Amino acid sequence: MSAQLFVVATPIGHLDDMTFRAIEVLKSVSLIAAEDTRQSAQLLKHFNIETPLTACHDHNEANRIHQLIEKLKNGENLALISDAGTPLISDPGFKLVRAAQEHGIRVTPVPGACAAIAALSAVGLPSDRFSFEGFLPSKSSQRLSQLEKLKDETQTLIFYEAPHRILECVKDMQAVFGADRAVGFAREITKTFETIKKMTLSELVKFIEQDHNQQKGEIVLVVGGATTEKDLSQAKLDEWLQRLLQDVSVKAAAQIVADLTGIKKKIAYQRALELTQSQD
Incomplete structure (x- = not known):
């Protein structure tokens, strides 16, 4: 042979x-x-x-x-x-x-x-479609630019990140993807101090800030995909907006729904106006 x-x-x-x-x-x-x-x-x-x-x-x-x-x-x-x-x-x-x-x-x-697949299998995010993105750029400006290109992707995204950059990386993800985007955090997989958690990006920022040990070792981030407009039914949109309008302005309600779902802010704003006017 x-x-x-x-x-x-x-x-x-x-x-x-x-x-x-x-x-x-x-x-x-x-x-x-x-x-x-x-x-x-x-x-x-x-x-x-x-x-x-x-x-x-x-x-x-x-x-x-x-x-x-x-x-x-x-x-x-x-x-x-x-x-x-x-x-x-x-x-x-x-x-x-x-x-x-x-x-x-x-x-x-x-x-x-394979660390990427091991993390995906354990964090509880959709695994039917995913994209492995490897390491993001080390400079924040370039990292933000790359994340901006990915923010509307609907499949699960998998990243590797160095421990000394993990906090800044997650902060940049929060800025681009939104504070409430779901993320799986897998650190030191199969090792003594293995950590596997799922939370929102804002929660992960706090978790890493409060425990410096989370800035050590090999890290995989598994980020949930963006929600598309077609995935948000009219009834669900109205339900969210009506609840938010009890506490915040039309503009704020539209912004929150846009951040959470990926729907265009102007669509959410127009519908929030209609709901407000119908209650007058």
Whole structure:
């Protein structure tokens, strides 16, 4: 048989999540391409895997590809792993996989842990349609711009975020998506201090501000999609507006409904006016 490139998922925290197949594949190949050889060496040692490692990360992947492809063409099976989870998901490896396919080399996935999917499965937000957005830009202005492009998306959105940026990121999400948009917060999945919660963005800002430990570790944010106008029935719109008009002005009621549902503010405002006039 011709050689194969195995794309192998590794644990994101709990070592017991390593699959039997992953261990056997890593033992059987002639070389493992790893994002960080020092970290991967600890994983291999734990499972008594003696296969040699070579670095394949963002800074050297383009230069390393030729060497790895030549090994594959010469009949050597190779494996690709990242620091944790499934390779290529916000990790290096895409260029190597693409090159292997271009050379007619079989690419075989060895599935396992993935932080994005693990978070989605546990936070209680719709999972029938979702979009993985990876890491947002580190600068607030660029992050806000990217979020603005996503605010009307109706599918669930999944993001990774660095711990030192998590508070500012969630504040920017609140500014763009609205304070009451639902969000799942998954931190340190499968690890000792695993935290998985669902709340609103405004509640999450307070939660992170009040507990500095929530600004540590690996974090996944799962944000509920926007509600479209067609999803809001006339009866429900009237119900919300009538309740709000008991306490706030027409303008404020329209703004709140627009923020919560995604309906255009001018439509909510016009209907609020009609309801107010009908009661006079």
